[in-house]
Amino acid sequence: MQAAMPTGADKQTAVRHMFDAIAERYDLVNGIVAMGMDTGWRRRCIDALELPPGSRVLDVACGTGDLCRGLARAGYQRVGVDLSAGMLSHARTSAPLVLADGLCAPFRPACFDGVVSGFALRNVVDLGSLFTELARLTRPGGRISLLDLGAPQAPLLAFGHRIWCNYGVPLVGSVLSDASAYRYLPRSFAYLPPADEMVRLLEQAGFGAVQHPLLSGGISQLYVATRRDGAGRA
Numbered sequence: 001m002q003a004a005m006p007t008g009a010d011k012q013t014a015v016r017h018m019f020d021a022i023a024e025r026y027d028l029v030n031g032i033v034a035m036g037m038d039t040g041w042r043r044r045c046i047d048a049l050e051l052p053p054g055s056r057v058l059d060v061a062c063g064t065g066d067l068c069r070g071l072a073r074a075g076y077q078r079v080g081v082d083l084s085a086g087m088l089s090h091a092r093t094s095a096p097l098v099l100a101d102g103l104c105a106p107f108r109p110a111c112f113d114g115v116v117s118g119f120a121l122r123n124v125v126d127l128g129s130l131f132t133e134l135a136r137l138t139r140p141g142g143r144i145s146l147l148d149l150g151a152p153q154a155p156l157l158a159f160g161h162r163i164w165c166n167y168g169v170p171l172v173g174s175v176l177s178d179a180s181a182y183r184y185l186p187r188s189f190a191y192l193p194p195a196d197e198m199v200r201l202l203e204q205a206g207f208g209a210v211q212h213p214l215l216s217g218g219i220s221q222l223y224v225a226t227r228r229d230g231a232g233r234a
């Protein structure tokens with residue numbers, strides 16, 4: 001029988017230790033398990049911000065800085081925050097990086113025009129708290145674009161995806177990195193609520209005009225939204 005998935009403070013500690021442990025080979029393994037598709041997904045995530053060049057964008061749970069590099073290419077000012085010192089120490093970006101919990105990030109209210117996040121939603125302890133914090137950090141009219149993995153619905157794709165996630169990813173992880181970390185990946189899908197609940201949490205936190213495009217047939221997904229102003233306009 002599999003151990004129960006951790007929650008609360010236990011989850012945060014487990015996540016931090018896991019990413020510290022796999023940081024050195026994270027980029028290598030990530031590219032292999034995503035079969036290179038993550039490059040296009042990240043581009044879609046950044047494009048979805050639709051902010052003017054020079055806008056200030058926060059990358060929450062920036063890890064080794066992949067999205068920060070994309071933000072720079074798109075002409076944005078960027079800052080990364082992550083709770084894993086290991087991931088930050090292997091980051092390849094010139095963006096300022098801050099070691100902190102994204103659920104209580106050390107920045108002034110409304111100081112960002114936009115926020116992005118890649119593959120972190122499954123890893124945070126409480127999505128409602130994350131979205132509330134993103135609403136605090138984003139100026140009215142600002143944009144958020146949150147990327148994570150998903151579960152495709154088309155039967156053949158869903159079958160192949162299940163096989164890859166349950167057997168292929170742990171195998172690659174065990175050869176190149178840490179087996180238990182990559183066994184966690186398929187199990188971590190259970191942390192993501194269904195789309196209608198995600199939209200409800202985003203709206204409750206202060207975002208509107210929520211969009212939920214599926215990428216690569218649903219293998220990954222984006223949540224894109226606009227920070228409502230005081231009058232509730234998005």
Ligand SMILES: C[S@@+](CC[C@H](N)C(=O)[O-])C[C@H]1O[C@@H](n2cnc3c(N)ncnc32)[C@H](O)[C@@H]1O
Pocket residue numbers: 015016019060061062063064065066067081082083084087100101102103117118119120123124125
């Ligand atoms: C799968 S990695 C993604 C890294 C990077 N965003 C990317 O696109 O490759 C998830 C990251 O989320 C970070 N993380 C998880 N919970 C966090 C939190 N509460 N605050 C900040 N970072 C967090 C982890 O340390 C890890 O670096």
